[in-house]
Amino acid sequence: GDSVTQMEGPVTLSEEAFLTINCTYTATGYPSLFWYVQYPGEGLQLLLKATKADDKGSNKGFEATYRKETTSFHLEKGSVQVSDSAVYFCALSDYTGFQKLVFGTGTRLLVSP
Amino acid sequence: ETGVTQTPRHLVMGMTNKKSLKCEQHLGHNAMYWYKQSAKKPLELMFVYSLEERVENNSVPSRFSPECPNSSHLFLHLHTLQPEDSALYLCASSQDSANTEAFFGQGTRLTVV
Numbered sequence: 111g112d113s114v115t116q117m118e119g120p121v122t123l124s125e126e127a128f129l130t131i132n133c134t135y136t137a138t139g140y141p142s143l144f145w146y147v148q149y150p151g152e153g154l155q156l157l158l159k160a161t162k163a164d165d166k167g168s169n170k171g172f173e174a175t176y177r178k179e180t181t182s183f184h185l186e187k188g189s190v191q192v193s194d195s196a197v198y199f200c201a202l203s204d205y206t207g208f209q210k211l212v213f214g215t216g217t218r219l220l221v222s223p
Numbered sequence: 224e225t226g227v228t229q230t231p232r233h234l235v236m237g238m239t240n241k242k243s244l245k246c247e248q249h250l251g252h253n254a255m256y257w258y259k260q261s262a263k264k265p266l267e268l269m270f271v272y273s274l275e276e277r278v279e280n281n282s283v284p285s286r287f288s289p290e291c292p293n294s295s296h297l298f299l300h301l302h303t304l305q306p307e308d309s310a311l312y313l314c315a316s317s318q319d320s321a322n323t324e325a326f327f328g329q330g331t332r333l334t335v336v
Contacts, residue, residue, distance in 0.1 A: 114265070146327075153227075153313055153327040154266075199266070210279070211256075211315075211325055213266040 112137045112204050116214035119197075123190055123221050131185040131217045133174075133200035141202035143167075143176050143183040148197045148216070157185075157198070190221045226250065229314050229328035236304065237336055244299040244331045246314030253318060255297040256325065257289060260311040272297060304335045 117132045135143065142161045146154040158167030163178035172187045183200060200214040227248045236242050248255065257269040271279035272291040286308075288300040297314055311332050315325040 144324075151329075153229075153329040154315075155327070156324050159324065210268065210271070211266075212268075215263065215265050 112141065112202060112212045114200050114202055114212055114214035116198075116200050116217050118215075119218040121217060121219050123219070125192055125221055125223050126189045127221075129185070129187040129190045129194075129219065131198055131200075131219070133183045133185065133214060135181050135183065135200070135202050137181075137202055137204060139204060141204050143174070144201045144203065144211070145172070145174055145183070145185050146199040146201060146213075148199065150196070154199060190219070192221045192223055195219055195221045227314055227316055227326050227328035229312075229331050231331060232329065233332045233334075235334045235336060236301070238304060238306070240304075241300070241302040243301065244312055244314075244333075246297040246299075246328055248295055248297075248314075248316040248326070250316055250326060252316040252326070253294055254316060255291060255294075256315040256317075257297065257299050258313040258315065260313055260330070266313070270299075301333075304333075306335050309333055309335045 113136045115134050144159045145157040147157045148154050158169040160167040160176035163176050166175045174183050174185045176183055197216045197218045199216045201211050204210050230245045254273045256271050259267045259269055268281050269283045270289045275291045286303050290298040311330045313330045314328040317325045
């Protein structure tokens with residue numbers, strides 16, 4: 111079945127450092143890919159998405175490119191802030207008569223001043 | 224209110240209790256979902272409703288009973304739970320079509336004692 115694999119955390123960075131969180135996926139079809147973010151005590155919020163190969167999703171300084179050849183969707187940000195501390199989830203959407211999101215385990219990001 | 228609202232935010236219940244979780248969406252979506260989020264595990268899809276009809280039951284124990292009286296409301300009825308059922312229960316909604324964004328509520332933190 112479909113699956114998503116993310117790097118284990120926590121990822122600990124200093125403010126203004128470069129961020130990469132790796133994500134790879136396995137899918138039988140042509141899924142859409144997403145990054146969701148969960149701040150402490152909150153639900154998940156969509157951060158960015160890409161619906162087809164070579165698409166780049168971007169939002170709030172975060173970017174991820176849908177790489178079909180490597181089945182990857184790595185999340186990057188050039189300069190992180192303390193407020194970016196959260197758990198980041200990579201997910202794919204598989205349509206089998208209804209939308210079904212398959213999530214990775216999440217990667218916790220801790221940014222210190 | 225806008226978005227997806229879940230109540231209560233926190234719930235502590237004994238193993239012999241009966242309680243219900245409520246989810247309400249004001250987005251005009253046709254699909255609603257229950258997810259379970261446990262520590263260090265991927266989000267687990269529990270139930271999917273499309274146009275008030277259950278379309279997915281992901282091998283969830285019968286002590287969890289969903290109800291979708293209309294397209295805006297979704298309930299999760301709980302009875303005779305086990306301590307391992309303690310988790311964050313997230314509700315989400317989306318338009319009932321392929322590869323579209325899911326909007327999540329803030330979740331109900333459930334503790335079974």
